[in-house]
Amino acid sequence: MKKIAVVTGASSGLGREFVRQIAKETALDEIWVIARRRDRLLALEQEVTVPLRILALDLTDPQALDAYSAELRAARPSVELLVHAAGFGKMGDYRAIALEDATRMIDLNCKAAVSITERTLWRMHRGSRILEICSTAAFQPLPALNVYAATKSFLYHYTRALRVELRGRCIGVTAVCPYWIKDTEFIENARRHAGSDAVRHFRFASTEREVVAQALADSRQNRAVSTPGAVCSMDRIAAKILPSSLLMEAWNWMRTK
Numbered sequence: 001m002k003k004i005a006v007v008t009g010a011s012s013g014l015g016r017e018f019v020r021q022i023a024k025e026t027a028l029d030e031i032w033v034i035a036r037r038r039d040r041l042l043a044l045e046q047e048v049t050v051p052l053r054i055l056a057l058d059l060t061d062p063q064a065l066d067a068y069s070a071e072l073r074a075a076r077p078s079v080e081l082l083v084h085a086a087g088f089g090k091m092g093d094y095r096a097i098a099l100e101d102a103t104r105m106i107d108l109n110c111k112a113a114v115s116i117t118e119r120t121l122w123r124m125h126r127g128s129r130i131l132e133i134c135s136t137a138a139f140q141p142l143p144a145l146n147v148y149a150a151t152k153s154f155l156y157h158y159t160r161a162l163r164v165e166l167r168g169r170c171i172g173v174t175a176v177c178p179y180w181i182k183d184t185e186f187i188e189n190a191r192r193h194a195g196s197d198a199v200r201h202f203r204f205a206s207t208e209r210e211v212v213a214q215a216l217a218d219s220r221q222n223r224a225v226s227t228p229g230a231v232c233s234m235d236r237i238a239a240k241i242l243p244s245s246l247l248m249e250a251w252n253w254m255r256t257k
């Protein structure tokens with residue numbers, strides 16, 4: 001039986017970097033890479049030594065999810081690692097974000113995450129690991145990132161409880177909750193069409209390489225939550241102690257000053 005990893009969002013940013021680092025560290029027969037941009041996935045194939053199975057799929061399309069399941073049924077691999085990194089955000093208030101974008105965030109960040117995970121679980125076994133890429137935004141509500149933060153809160157809570165549900169099968173589940181990352185496409189896409197003052201600063205942003213290395217290390221140690229960096233670690237603690245209303249005021253001040 002082939003040993004594989006499945007990585008969504010593999011055409012850029014964190015997902016692509018996960019593929020690079022997993023290919024270096026883990027003995028696998030294949031890595032299945034999922035995103036819409038086939039050309040990017042083909043380019044990634046030239047970079048890594050592990051064979052890639054290219055699945056150019058739009059994860060908000062139910063037929064694409066069925067195609068993924070069919071691929072799994074045909075190949076019957078052993079999935080050692082699942083990383084769900086596909087996701088996007090939009091900045092701005094309720095007037096700035098098109099309803100279509102708001103609902104697409106829910107479709108990708110929530111529905112597709114659950115769907116990919118649950119469609120993969122039957123091919124996972126004792127020692128397999130799941131990393132769901134959430135965000136520091138999961139820890140409190142965030143004006144000007146409202147729907148995005150709510151989707152990440154959903155994914156964070158889903159991931160935490162799934163970990164407990166999978167304890168009996170000895171499958172590790174980690175919620176990865178980074179703060180801003182400066183070298184992925186996320187910020188540029190999130191700011192497009194938003195007023196320039198929606199979020200004016202991205203101070204203390206980390207890099208995709210640091211975030212992925214820390215997330216993989218935390219997953220190997222079977223940590224429930226990975227906060228790769230000082231800001232996300234501090235925010236996680238602050239959100240446990242301080243009321244959301246205070247954190248939202250602090251965020252409103254920080255993002256506009």
Ligand SMILES: NC(=O)c1ccc[n+]([C@@H]2O[C@H](COP(=O)([O-])OP(=O)(O)OC[C@H]3O[C@@H](n4cnc5c(N)ncnc54)[C@H](OP(=O)(O)O)[C@@H]3O)[C@@H](O)[C@H]2O)c1
Nearest residue numbers: 009011012013014035036037059086087180181184185186
């Ligand atoms: N960057 C940050 O500051 C930051 C901070 C905290 C959390 N995160 C989270 O980290 C994750 C990865 O983001 P990133 O920073 O690496 O951003 P990114 O560079 O924009 O990567 C997003 C990935 O998602 C894929 N994707 C988007 N829509 C898709 C769809 N409908 N179907 C399939 N794949 C789709 C994109 O590929 P295609 O366009 O080719 O489909 C791309 O590979 C996201 O969940 C994001 O919320 C990011």
